[in-house]
């Protein structure tokens with residue numbers, strides 16, 4: 001232990017007090033021992049430090065900070081150095097705002113395009129997400145503070161995120177859902193990890209010994225702190241035993257007492273608590289060093305805005321460019337149409353909301369850009385139905401122009417933390433507008449603002465398509481610079497765009513049933529599925545166009561990696577993202593057709609050639625063997641492809657790799673879907689064979705009284721009439737708010753009430769409602785109204801007395 005001397009001086013009460021927050025964002029301090037509190041703040045793409053009212057839903061304003069493009073956007077840059085640069089700028093702002101732990105990056109896999117928080121995550125590929133995240137972490141931590149990689153792990157949906165039990169087989173867990181975290185821990189050296197809300201194979205992640213102890217601590221040698229997601233703690237002592245040191249936010253001392261009682265009863269060993277204290281002290285002491293010396297309390301707003309713009313410029317993806325409609329030729333008359341040009345959609349909703357220092361919008365940026373503008377029309381109502389008047393006005397304007405810049409996308413109520421999207425469509429009123437404009441002027445360049453993949457049945461009606469994703473406070477200018485050709489687009493998609501949602505691998509098993517979600521598709525998510533099952537897609541993983549062309553040649557390979565030549569064969573300077581995929585030629589152990597194991601982004605002037613090397617590493621040939629319970633290498637020939645996307649193969653070579661001679665883990669006959677790759681609708685039997693056990697019952701047991709971990713939504717079948725009435729009122733309010741167009745408020749009900757487990761009522765109210773009071777509430781819910789009410793009142797007055805006594 002590093003801080004043995006201090007720990008020896010601490011009472012058990014003091015030790016326990018460090019295990020949970022002092023308030024919503026800060027840890028506890030112990031003045032007597034010179035231990036200060038530290039501040040934790042969201043979020044991945046900008047600092048959300050709430051100086052006054054605190055919440056984790058993005059409701060109350062935070063101090064102004066640069067809003068960088070969100071993770072889903074930056075992922076398209078495929079530039080790990082850029083990730084590090086963003087991290088450095090984020091870190092600088094965090095220091096200026098006296099934040100010790102920055103709650104990001106978020107690195108969960110995009111298992112399904114509908115996950116409401118995909119905009120906050122990088123990729124459908126773990127290697128890609130891990131590498132970019134490691135960059136962010138290094139950059140943030142270069143300032144002496146801590147990043148906090150989240151949400152560990154398998155938090156791939158928002159629906160029932162605080163209660164859902166994710167059922168996933170061990171190999172998929174390791175290869176797909178944990179690899180990015182492994183890279184963030186081992187290469188990024190993150191000092192803090194946030195456990196997720198959900199359960200993993202029957203245990204809450206923060207209590208999951210396999211995940212937290214065996215993998216994170218023992219295998220990856222992680223010695224930093226694990227913090228719960230806000231309100232995500234269930235059994236505090238079990239969490240601590242698993243190695244989840246810090247619980248956030250405050251529980252007003254309630255769970256400290258549970259820890260103390262557990263020590264007294266022998267349920268918890270004091271060494272375990274000491275170990276946790278030691279790690280928290282290390283986080284406190286190391287991240288406060290920067291504040292013990294003179295430090296910058298301001299940052300250069302202009303410079304940071306400029307960096308946000310550069311990041312956006314490298315991350316925007318050109319998806320279609322028929323007849324080279326882009327870049328716009330000089331003198332071309334342009335009509336700007338679409339509400340997003342006036343009111344940019346530049347970040348997501350929820351805990352990551354940043355209060356930007358400035359916000360560019362297209363209409364202002366067009367002035368002085370050199371673009372000849374004939375005017376602007378909104379064309380549609382962002383949250384409304386079709387408006388023929390607006391369409392007519394937009395068409396009249398479109399007729400006057402040579403080219404229409406059409407700004408469309410998803411609104412902020414559709415992509416938000418706490419709930420998943422209902423479908424992959426953009427609103428019909430925007431498609432109606434596109435159809436109408438197409439009739440009067442088919443020279444349309446669509447500029448898309450959304451944080452995740454959408455269906456594009458309308459794509460034939462646009463000649464140009466630029467996907468800006470959610471590109472931060474300077475995104476509008478970045479887009480215009482690409483439109484004008486001042487910047488050559490170089491982003492490539494970090495997720496596949498399927499033709500239709502029904503084609504997606506988790507379609508039949510997302511978001512699961514009442515209790516659990518079964519990851520029956522196993523490792524076949526994203527391109528791993530489409531590629532292996534030969535499913536046609538709209539845009540493949542790794543796809544993006546440029547204003548120039550690149551030639552690949554002269555592949556050479558040895559045991560250390562692959563080398564090839566890359567030439568800019570076009571007229572303008574540009575950047576190419578070369579991708580290395582690995583395919584095993586043996587089919588003894590099922591695998592995706594190919595997997596990304598390396599990439600490089602290279603800048604080339606016209607006519608320039610560079611030799612590019614992509615090294616092999618410990619992940620290039622490994623697979624997780626469930627028989628030996630460790631990483632192994634299969635002896636086989638491996639095809640190494642270098643591609644401009646996951647399907648655009650430019651170079652190829654084969655290498656023989658010696659294996660580790662591990663026993664074969666599977667019986668081929670029994671896993672036909674996995675061996676064929678057609679894993680989008682695997683039977684329960686076959687999935688159970690893969691899992692090696694029965695799947696748990698996935699629906700609520702309606703015969704049981706409701707308990708701490710049941711959700712408010714389950715009140716629909718509660719014994720207590722009052723609870724059923726409350727449920728109906730909540731459902732009605734949700735329906736009504738949606739009906740009158742208050743979708744964001746309706747969302748809040750879903751996010752913070754409907755799917756909240758009862759224990760969350762105690763965990764999230766900072767001590768206003770404690771667990772004994774919750775017992776009373778549960779009595780009411782379960783049909784003992786008066787007894788429950790008396791219990792609540794009695795416990796409340798007890799709590800008030802204790803509080804008075806303490807003052």
Ligand code: BGC
Nearest residue numbers: 042055056103150229230351
């Ligand atoms: C989110 C976290 C966030 C935390 C604090 C939670 O609801 O899941 O990502 O860091 O709130 O705002």
